[in-house]
Amino acid sequence: MNITSSVLHDGKVLQVRSFGVCFYVLKDIKGLYLVDGGFVGGMSRLKSALEIAGWSNEPILGVMLTHGHLDHVLNVAAIANSYGAWIAAPRGDQKFYDGQPIYSGISRVTGLFEALGRHVLGFRKFIPDRLLEDGDILDVWSGLKVVSLPGHTAGHCGFYCERTKLLFCGDLFASFGKFSHLPPHFFNYDSEQIVSSIEKALALELSGVFPNHCDKSTSTLHLERLKQFE
Ligand SMILES: [Zn+2]
Incomplete structure (x- = not known):
């Protein structure tokens, strides 16, 4: 396995690393689903990670988004177009998908950088096929539940799997x-x-969490680190 990707959790989760942020590919009997779409270089890293994992012939059926920040959505339109995948994304971040996020207070600085980034990096708008709300169930990977975890953005959410007790927790924290x-x-x-979102996440029965900004530790260790912020 190369340094930009690793197969985790009994060969059912592929972590793809791209320029300071990672994203995940989940595999079930029907095909593959992405949790977020990576940042600069994400498309080529996705391709090589799928090849290395031996998943290149599996169809990419959908992309699920934890939130609308550019380092998570830059490649979403391209992935959906190239692979014919659906897009499911939190309703609360709708303006981001249209390239028109609203930032206020101190986060306006981020808004300015994102506006520049969208321009320089060639962000393409997209319209999600499904807008997600707290408690929605996605019929993938034997069922993923949308857990609204607002604070980082208004719509920020995680994806929780009852079967494995794993939570894909987006940018709830960096590990x-x-x-x-x-x-x-x-x-x-x-x-x-964010504080109450962390409490909400930790109230779930968890075996581990997968953040999008993290080192290569196990999901169990990421969970231990999250607990220190409760
Ligand atoms: Zn973010």
């Missing part, structure tokens, strides 16, 4: 050993809401 941290204020819609 880098002793440098693990909550998302910086200037990235957030409302930092105070």
